[in-house]
Amino acid sequence: MSFTFDIASTAGAARAGVFSTPHGPVETPAFMPVGTLATVKALDPEDLVRMGASMILSNAYHLHLRPGDDIVREMGGLHRFMQWDRPILTDSGGFQVFSLERLRIIGEEGVEFQSHIDGSRRFFTPEIVMQIERNLGADVIMQFDHVIPGQSDQASARDASERSIRWLQRCLAEVQRLETTQPLEDTTQLPRGSPREMVAGDNPGNHQALFPIVQGGIHAHLRREAAESIRSMHDWSGFGVGGLSVGEEKDATYEMLEVVDDALPKTHPRYLMGVGFPDDLIEGIRRGMDLFDCVAPTRMGRNGAVFTRDGRLNIKRTEFRADPKPLDPECDCAACTRFSRAYLRHLFVSDEILGLRLLSLHNVHFLLSLARAARQSIEHGNLEQWSRDWLARYRATSPLAV
Ligand SMILES: [Zn+2]
Secondary structure, X not given: OOOEXXXXXXXXXXXXXXXXXXXXXXXXXXXXXXXXXXXXXXXXXXXXXXXXXXXXXXXXXXXXHOOOHHHHHHOOOHHHHOOOOOOEEEEOOHHHXXXXXXOEEEOOOOXXXXXXXXXXXXXXXXXXXXXXXXXXXXXXXXXXXXXXXXXXXXXXXXXXXXXXXXXXXXXHHHHHHHHHHOOOEOOOOOOOOOOOOEOOOOOHHHOOEEEOEEOOOOOHHHHHHHHHHHHHXXXXXXXXXXXXXXXXXXXXXXXXXXXXXXXXXXXXXXXXOXXXXXXXXXXXXXXXXXXXEOOHHHHHHHOOEEEEOOEEXXXXXXXXXXXXXXXXXXXXXXXXXXXXXXXXXXXXXXXXXXXXXXXXXHHHHHHHHHHHHHHHHHHOOOHHXXXXXXXXXXXXXXXXXX
C-alpha cells in the first residue's frame, strides 16, 4: 500500500496519526502551507523543511494556466520542478473555476470558463482535471467538484453535491486509466541531476491518492448522504471536506464538522479544505479533522498582519516603532529569535522584501507549530484543557488586536 493512516492516539474525536505517502510520512494533525503557484510565497523549500513542514499544497488550475502542467511534467513533475521531495497535495481547481467572475458555463460534462490571465477559453471536465493532476504528479490529488457559495439553499446545495459525486465516479475511472497508461517519474528519491526514469510497476511514486470531497453546504442530511455515496463507491485513502468556512455562521461550520466526523470512517485521514486560521484549526482538530490549509499566513504576512498567542497584530502600527520585543515572545521562528518588532516594522514600511519574507515565515511557522502542539496534547491526553486555555488567551481582547 502506498498510502496508509495509522492512529497513534485519540482524544474525543481528535486523533494523532501518521499519514504515509510515497514521498514520506505526514504527522497529523498537520497544517499544509499553500504553494499555489509551486512556491509558498516568499519562502524557500529549505525554510519549510527547517520549520518542519511535511506536506504542502499546490493548485492544478493555476499551474495548468501557467506555466502549463505539460511543462511541469516535462521538467520531471512538481516535486522535482520546485525541489520539494516531501508530500504534495494538489487542489483540483474547482474552487478557482467556480469563483471566477468572468463568464463560465456549467454543464453535466464540465465547466467552460475564461482564463484569468489572458481571457482564453478553457474547458474543464473531471477527466481533463485528472490529466492535469497526473501531469503535476502530486501524492494526493483532489477530485474536480462543483463548488457553490457557503449559504446556498438546499436545492442548489443538493444539485452541486450530487453532480460532484457523479464527477467523482468519472475522476476515479480516469485516474485508474492514467495509472496504467501514463507512469509517473520516480521522484521519491530526489538527487539533483539524476537520470530521469519513467517506471510504473513497483514504483511507489506511480500511485496518487484521489481524495473525494464531501459537499452539502450547511445541510446535515446532504452531508450525510454525500458521505454515504462516496464511501460506497471505492476504498479511498482519505477524504476531503469542502465548502466550509466560506461565510456561514461558525456554529453551522462546527455542526457540519460533527456530522461529517460521524459519517466518515474513523480510520482514514480527513482534510478540511481551505481552513487554517488558528482558532478554526483547533476547532477542526477537536472535531476529528486531520489536514488543513489556508492562504492566510502568507497573504496576511504580505499585508503586515501576524498571528501571536495573544491574537493578531499589525506591524504597521506606530506603537511598534521602538518596540524591542519579537513578534511573539514565545515563538522560536527565524524572525522572532532574531529581530525586534521595531526592525520588522521598519522593513515593512520601507517596502523591503525581507520584511514580507520574515512576516510570512513567522505566520507559516506559527500554524505549523500550533498543529504540532495540538498533536502533542492529544498524545498527552490533555487536548480539552490545552485547547480551552489556548483559545481563551488567543481570543481575549488585546490592545494589539487588529
Ligand atoms: Zn515567529
